[in-house]
Amino acid sequence: MTSNKRVVVIGAGLAGVRLARRLGELGTPALLVGEEEHRPYNRVLLAEVLAGRYGPEVIALPAPGELTRARVTGIDREGRTLHCADGSRIAYGTLVLATGSNPVLPPLRGLFTPDHELPRGVHAFRTMDDCLGLSEAVRPGVRAVVIGGGLLGVSAARALAVRGAQVVLAQQSERLMERQLDPAASRLVRRHLVDLGVEVHTDLRVRDVRVVGGAVRSVEMADGYALDADLVVLACGVHPRTGLARAAGLAVHKGVLVDDELRTSDPHIRAIGDCAQHDGTVYGLAAPALEQADVLARLLAGDGTARYTGTRSLTRLTLSGQAPFDLAAFGETQPRPGDDVVQLADATRGTYRKVVVRDDRLVGGVLVGELGTVGALARAWEGAEPLPSDGSPLLHLLTHDGGS
Numbered sequence: 001m002t003s004n005k006r007v008v009v010i011g012a013g014l015a016g017v018r019l020a021r022r023l024g025e026l027g028t029p030a031l032l033v034g035e036e037e038h039r040p041y042n043r044v045l046l047a048e049v050l051a052g053r054y055g056p057e058v059i060a061l062p063a064p065g066e067l068t069r070a071r072v073t074g075i076d077r078e079g080r081t082l083h084c085a086d087g088s089r090i091a092y093g094t095l096v097l098a099t100g101s102n103p104v105l106p107p108l109r110g111l112f113t114p115d116h117e118l119p120r121g122v123h124a125f126r127t128m129d130d131c132l133g134l135s136e137a138v139r140p141g142v143r144a145v146v147i148g149g150g151l152l153g154v155s156a157a158r159a160l161a162v163r164g165a166q167v168v169l170a171q172q173s174e175r176l177m178e179r180q181l182d183p184a185a186s187r188l189v190r191r192h193l194v195d196l197g198v199e200v201h202t203d204l205r206v207r208d209v210r211v212v213g214g215a216v217r218s219v220e221m222a223d224g225y226a227l228d229a230d231l232v233v234l235a236c237g238v239h240p241r242t243g244l245a246r247a248a249g250l251a252v253h254k255g256v257l258v259d260d261e262l263r264t265s266d267p268h269i270r271a272i273g274d275c276a277q278h279d280g281t282v283y284g285l286a287a288p289a290l291e292q293a294d295v296l297a298r299l300l301a302g303d304g305t306a307r308y309t310g311t312r313s314l315t316r317l318t319l320s321g322q323a324p325f326d327l328a329a330f331g332e333t334q335p336r337p338g339d340d341v342v343q344l345a346d347a348t349r350g351t352y353r354k355v356v357v358r359d360d361r362l363v364g365g366v367l368v369g370e371l372g373t374v375g376a377l378a379r380a381w382e383g384a385e386p387l388p389s390d391g392s393p394l395l396h397l398l399t400h401d402g403g404s
Contacts, residue, residue: 006031007300008082008090010072010244011098012040012064015273015289019096020064022297032064033082033090035071038128040064044286046131047155047319050138051162056128075248077266094268094300097245097256098293101238101274101284102126106147109208121216122209122232125156137231140164144231145219147206149176151317153235154189158319160233161196168199168227170206170219180315180329184345185366188352192325240275240282255282260307262296272296279310287313312382316374328374331364331381332356339363360386 007023009016012034020032034040038056045059068090074083075095082090103124105111113119123134134156138144142165146157149171157169169176175186176193190200205222209232218226240255251257251265255277262270262278273289276282283289288311298306314330333356335341340357351369355362355377362381367374380387 005093006091007094007096008033008092009096009098010082011100011273011275012036012067013043013098013100013273013289014061014286015100015293016040016096016098017061017064018290018293019098019272019297020066021062022294023300024065026297026301028297028301029065030096031090032067033070033072034067035069036127036129037069040067041128043126046125046128047159049128050125050131050134050156051159051319052135056132072244075244075269077248077269080268092268094270096296097264097269097271097275098273098289099241099244099275102241103234103238104236105234106206106236108206110211111209113211113214119209119211119216120214121230122234124234125152126238134160134231134233138163138165141166142230143228144168144233145170145227145229146233146235147219148235148237149173149200149202150179150235150237151177151315152237153233154193155317155319156233156235157193157198158196158325160231161193161198162323165231167197168201168229169193170204170221170227171200171202172205174203176200176202180333180366181327182333182354182366184343184354185327185329185333185352185368188350188368189325189327191350192323196323238274238284240277240284242275245269245271245275253277260309261299262292262308270296270300278308281310283311283313285313285315287311314374314378325369327366327368328378329364329366330378331362333364333366357387362387 007030009030009032012032017040020030023030040061042059048054071085072082073085080092103126124130144160144165144167146153146169157167161167176189207222208220210218216229216232219229220226242252242256245256246252256271256275258271258276258278264271272292274284291311292308295306295308316328319325335356342355344353353367355365365377
């Protein structure tokens with residue numbers, strides 16, 4: 001394929017690899033450009049590598065057809081050329097941005113060295129290098145503070161605890177995983193962590209990181225209380241990686257703006273995955289990224305009817321091992337006035353199920369433990385079809401979810 005017609009994809013994560021593979025299957029090979037030295041991997045499973053359950057090779061993605069390792073530093077839109085840090089240039093006909101997201105680094109005093117590096121012992125938790133660095137540093141008895149109680153922070157805290165660390169989880173808001181879970185489910189997550197020995201603090205704002213001799217020694221809270229720390233893990237969320245797009249003059253709000261054909265403000269450039277913003281939404285989840293990749297592959301292979309109209313995405317966390325833990329959340333987990341709610345809880349087994357029904361349609365749910373029914377419930381939610389009318393829809397859900 002000549003360079004002026006070549007599809008070039010920047011980013012070798014889940015979205016980029018999926019797109020390259022699908023294009024290859026459809027007879028439209030693409031060049032994948034990734035800057036990490038590691039083989040492409042499934043970022044969702046990094047916590048399992050940190051916990052010691054999987055080796056890095058287990059979470060590797062199927063090798064794409066053509067992969068170049070390079071750090072792209074600029075996009076020449078007029079010349080349709082990428083500039084790379086090593087001085088090389090890559091021509092493209094169609095460019096796809098699958099640049100993913102960067103970790104949010106909180107504005108804490110002492111967080112950076114004079115060279116703008118993280119001090120020894122302070123780690124983000126986003127890449128394979130982050131994971132391997134943490135794996136090398138963690139050992140039984142090491143004092144670890146995880147800052148952030150969202151999905152990533154919960155996963156990191158659990159993994160460190162499984163490895164024998166003394167873990168403190170500091171969450172600024174009032175409960176864990178508040179964006180995905182209702183209060184009851186959040187309490188079960190907290191109980192699971194506490195049972196593993198994690199000390200959980202909510203409504204707690206971290207003020208600064210104390211560094212001695214280039215290494216972290218403690219974390220200080222806004223109220224002056226200090227936590228001794230050998231390791232600090234920053235799990236404060238992510239933001240779309242849009243620097244290349246912004247520098248090239250593409251339309252960017254929270255993410256790179258795309259239409260239903262995943263086209264940016266430049267007709268020769270598309271964007272998918274964590275860096276893309278479609279119809280006001282930046283998803284930041286695996287399922288939408290994969291769906292976008294599939295739609296774009298069809299479009300670039302000549303299917304003019306393919307369109308991306310959004311994803312009704314489900315958040316799922318599966319933590320395996322001796323103390324397994326599973327949860328799933330989808331849609332609206334907090335009911336509005338007039339909604340019907342079904343809740344099934346078993347404190348002994350640590351299971352909890354809640355579904356929200358509005359106008360005979362399932363609009364959301366939370367499940368913790370024993371997730372055998374999540375597929376059926378998610379399909380009912382995604383389809384937005386009226387629930388069966390043979391008796392109360394609530395009774396239907398109660399009697400067809402496997403019991404409790």
